[in-house]
Amino acid sequence: MSGFQLWHYDGVSGVRRNVALRPHEAGFQLEEAESGWTGSPVDWADLTVIGAEKGRSVYGHRAMPGWRMGFGGEAPGPIAIHLPKAERYGRWIDRFGFWPAAGAFTVVAALVVWAALAAPGWIAPHISRSWENRMGDAMVGDFGGRFCHTQAGDVALRALVTRIDPKGEARDVAIANIPLVNAVTLPGGRIILFDGLVQQAGSPDEVAGILSHELGHVRHRDTVAGLVRQLGLSVVLGGFGGSGGGYLNSVLALSYGRDAEAAADGVAIDQMQQAAISPARTADFFKRIGGDGDAVREGQAMTWLSSHPLSTERRKRFAAAVEPGVRYRPALDAAQWRALRASCAADPNVAKAWGRDF
Numbered sequence: 001m002s003g004f005q006l007w008h009y010d011g012v013s014g015v016r017r018n019v020a021l022r023p024h025e026a027g028f029q030l031e032e033a034e035s036g037w038t039g040s041p042v043d044w045a046d047l048t049v050i051g052a053e054k055g056r057s058v059y060g061h062r063a064m065p066g067w068r069m070g071f072g073g074e075a076p077g078p079i080a081i082h083l084p085k086a087e088r089y090g091r092w093i094d095r096f097g098f099w100p101a102a103g104a105f106t107v108v109a110a111l112v113v114w115a116a117l118a119a120p121g122w123i124a125p126h127i128s129r130s131w132e133n134r135m136g137d138a139m140v141g142d143f144g145g146r147f148c149h150t151q152a153g154d155v156a157l158r159a160l161v162t163r164i165d166p167k168g169e170a171r172d173v174a175i176a177n178i179p180l181v182n183a184v185t186l187p188g189g190r191i192i193l194f195d196g197l198v199q200q201a202g203s204p205d206e207v208a209g210i211l212s213h214e215l216g217h218v219r220h221r222d223t224v225a226g227l228v229r230q231l232g233l234s235v236v237l238g239g240f241g242g243s244g245g246g247y248l249n250s251v252l253a254l255s256y257g258r259d260a261e262a263a264a265d266g267v268a269i270d271q272m273q274q275a276a277i278s279p280a281r282t283a284d285f286f287k288r289i290g291g292d293g294d295a296v297r298e299g300q301a302m303t304w305l306s307s308h309p310l311s312t313e314r315r316k317r318f319a320a321a322v323e324p325g326v327r328y329r330p331a332l333d334a335a336q337w338r339a340l341r342a343s344c345a346a347d348p349n350v351a352k353a354w355g356r357d358f
Helices: 091-096 098-118 120-126 129-141 151-164 195-200 204-220 222-231 233-238 244-253 258-274 280-290 295-307 312-320 334-341
Strands: 005-009 017-024 027-032 047-053 056-061 064-072 172-176 183-186 190-194
Touching (some): 005 027, 151 204, 172 195, 183 204, 183 222, 190 204, 195 204, 204 222, 204 280, 222 258, 258 312, 280 312
Antiparallel strands (some): 017 027, 056 064, 183 190
C-alpha cells in the first residue's frame, strides 16, 4: 500500500503528472496538487489493461489514444475493485471459452487463408486492427519480464520516441534485455529494441534511425502482411492459441522484401528530417554491421541482417539524405543517451538471463 503512487499522461500534452484519484459518479477524476491540474471525468468501464506484471500496472482509455494511468505497488482496495482484469486470450474468447472460439475462428480463417493465398498483399491491409493488436500483445507476453525500465531510461526512451514518432503511430516502444543486435516490429504497432542493438550503436542518432525505420514497417503494416503471406491460416489462429513464441520466431526471421525495406527507409529519412536528426549516423551503422567486419561482428549482426538485408544502395541513400546547411541536433543529449544504454543493466527487476532461443 505504501508503494502506491499514481502517474498519468493525458495523451495530448506529453507531460507526466503525479496525481491523486478522486471518485466521481461512475468513475473518477485525476488531480495534480502541485499544479492544480484536474483531468476530465473517466468512467471505470472505459479503462483498458496495457500491462500488469511485477507490481507495475498501466491502464489506457478506450476513447483517448495516448491516455495512460499507471502505478507501482498494490492498489488500495477501493480502487482495485474497479480496475479491469488482464485478458487471457481476448474478451470475446474469455467469455465463450477457447475451443468454441477456436472453432469459429477456424471457419473464418479458412476463408481468410483462401483470400490470402490468392492476394496476400491485398488482404493484409484489410485485417482488423483489433485482431492485429491482440496478436502483437500475445507475442509480447513471450518476452517474460525482459523489458527494461528505469526512471531515467524511460524518460530518455520517451524523449526519443516523441521526436521520431510525434503522432504516436507506434502503440508501444520498449527495450528488451536480449543481447542480440536486432529490433523487431510486432503486429499491432509494437516496436522492440534489443539491448544488444542499443549497446552496439555508437550514438543515439543510430538508434533513432533504426527506430524510425521500424516505424515505417508499423505505418505500412508490413509485419502482418508478411505473416499472412508466410504462415497463412496458422497466423490467424495462432495469436489466440498460445503460440505467440512460435510466431515471434517467424517475425524475427521475416524478410520484408526490397520494396517494403525501401519504403520503410523512406519513412525513416522523412521522420529524421522532420526531427532534425542527421541520417548520416544511420548510414554509418549500416556500414559497420553490414561491411567486411570480422566473424564475431558478423555473428552479432546476423539477426538484424536476416530480417533487414542491407545493400550499398541503402547505405548511400541515408548518406545522401544529409542536407547541407541544416542544423541537425543529436537525438538525445549525453545524459539521456547514457540513461538509455543503462536501462537494462540498471533495472533490478528485469530478467537477466535469456534462456530461450527464438
